[in-house]
Amino acid sequence: MRLSKQNLRLQPDLTWRRLFGGIDHEGQALTLQVRRMIVRAVETGVLGAHARLPSSRQLAADLGIGRNTVTAAYQQLIYEGVLVSRERSGIFAAASADRLAPAPAASAESAPDWSSRFAMQPSRLPQICKPRDWRAHPYPFLFGQYDPGLFPTNDWREAVRATSSVQEIQVWASDMIDDDDPDLSEQLRLQVLPRRGIIAAPGEIIVTIGSQQALSMLVQLLVGRDTPVGLEDPGYPDLRNMVQLATRKPVFLASDHQGVLPDERFARSRVAFLTAGHQCPTTTVMPLERRQALLEAAMLHDVLIVEDDYDADLSIEADSAIASLKSLDSASRVIYVGSFSKVLAPGLRIGYVVAPKPVIDELRVLRRLMLRHPPTNNQRTLATFIALGHHRQHLARAGKAMLERAQLIERLLPVAMPSCRFSRGAGSTSLWIEGPPELDSRLLVEMARAQGILIEAGDIFFSNPAMGRRFFRLGFSSIATHRIEPGLLLLGAVVEDCCRRGRVFRPLAEPAESPPPSGA
Incomplete structure (x- = not known):
């Protein structure tokens, strides 16, 4: 088949510099960036079938990167069938029947009135x-x-490599249904929770996608339309929004310089959400006497407490650690929420809940209905990271x-x-x-x-x-x-x-x- 000149070149208004204008010299490996951009251009039809690509020397010069980088990207894409090499002719986009078709234009007249269909509108909060x-x-x-500058890159890479063997992949690649990685649960019990004075039995921990999901599930589980819910004020805005979407009876708790007061507002709450470690946002650390007073009031007035201990592991002053509410709880009234977002990386999205087994059992079913379980490869990598001593x-x-x-x-x-x-x-x-x-x-x-x-x-x-x-x-x-x-x-x-x-x-x-x- 003889190709026309039109098939051998890009559209006249498209230049290689424009196509690769998103190259980030401080970001992902340059080879990967070049490959991603070429694949996108091919899949979306920007690079038509049989379109000729510039030589590796020319593209490297245009982009200000090394020729070896472009050559490596071309070779990998040829191996994957995205590009083809023709002797003495050059590199071309491969013909494919799988290219994305342009989306049909939406008709404004036939579009539904979405605002009238929403059962709620969180965007208004x-x-x-x-x-x-x-x-x-x-x-x-x-x-x-x-x-x-503080992320332990080499240590994290070691944990990723250790969990990327064939044997390890066979463990975490399967569907856990509503379970968690047993190694992470064990490391939480042995190394993480004891730092906060918490001894958890098997079956009393569930892993979540950050503390945000943990709080969301607990609101769904514990809060009905007429449930009085105690909230700190000022407090965490996302939690306030979650609660106000769930109940008509938020109770804004009174506080002083030591934190939430065990007064009548607290007493009339069915469940209270507290940040005793570092109050959000004032950073107040609730003293031991106030924590004990709140626990006594909770037992007297039948109040459940959700303790959001979002950054407790990172106690930057040696003498700053105070026993968590959960560790002082002798009546099983405190549900503990923890997270690795503040102490390691927010993008990791791993948190956890520690609670009596009946609570965890219900949360497992609720989580399965939402997303089954958090990614197990991330769980296993974090477990290995902790087990090797890197977390400490x-x-x-x-x-x-x-x-x-x-x-x-x-x-x-x-x-x-x-x-x-x-x-x-x-x-x-x-x-x-x-x-x-x-x-x-x-x-x-x-x-x-x-x-x-x-x-x-x-x-x-x-x-x-x-x-x-x-x-x-x-x-x-x-x-x-x-x-x-x-x-x-x-x-x-x-x-x-x-x-x-x-x-x-x-x-x-x-x-x-x-x-x-x-x-x-």
Whole structure:
């Protein structure tokens, strides 16, 4: 068959530089990026059948990468049948009957009115908003994000290699139905939970896709339309949204400087969600006496407690660890939620619930109805990572780095932001900052972002956003230590500028006063 010139070249308006414009020299291996882009171009028809590709030398020069990189990508794609090589002619896109057909244009007239079909609309609830491109900002003072400089890459690779043998794959590749990887459950029982003083029996642990799924399942299991549910205020916004979608009776608990009070609000709750380790977002560490008082009140008034211990493993001060509520519970009233997101990487998406066996049995069935079980390969890799001692070593290294950052920030803040008050519970990786009355943290977030600084406005954490207008959270798990000082000094100048604007452009009507929110 003789090919026409049209079949041997790309469309006139398409250049190779445009096709490969997404090359990221700091990202995934360049060979993989080139292969992915060629496969996508072939599958979507951008590279038509028999279209000729440039020589490896030409493409390497166009993209500013090594010729060997392009050659390796071409050879692998030829082996896979995506490309074909013709002697003395070059490299061409292979003919295929499996190319994606263009999607038919949707008719606006025939489309359903989706808003009328929704049983609920979660998008209307206040949402946590963190920039997707936060790594591109020089001063990301965000809480709970992954720090590439602290991730134990080599140790994690060893665990991945160890769980990638044929024998290991045969173990984790099967359908576990509603079960978990037994190795991970064992490592949680032997190495992770004892750090929090928790002794769990077999059958009292279930693995989840992060603490978020754990909380969601517990809300589904324990909360009905008329269930009074105790919530911290300020507190975790996503949990507040989950509860408000489930019940008409949220109870915003009263707090003082030690955390939630065991008062009548707590007593009338059927279930209460607490962050005793580091209160979200104030970082308050609940003292032992208050924990014991809450447990006594829970037993007296028949209240169940869900303890969200989201970052407890990373106790960056040696003397900061306080026994978890679960470890003090002698009446089986505390359900414990833990996660590896804050101490290892949020993208790992592995959390867990520790509870009496009847609770775990119901959660297993509920989880199976939702997604069967979390990916078992990730579970097995994490179990191996812990068993080899890498998790314990990582906690020590990361804790040392976090403590260095915390001490630096606490030394700089009084100079950088003299008009603000700040607090940090021992062991926390964020600070809760209260600005002067004229500070609008939403405006501050926008002004700071324009300077390359990322912080979190405080109003999202309050049931009444007006009460959080002058608060913001400053995290330091995702910012390199050498960027902290210039970032804080710049942020301090932005805070003062924002306050000046607030004094000049005061709103016509101040928000109506309401009782001080618990935890504020």
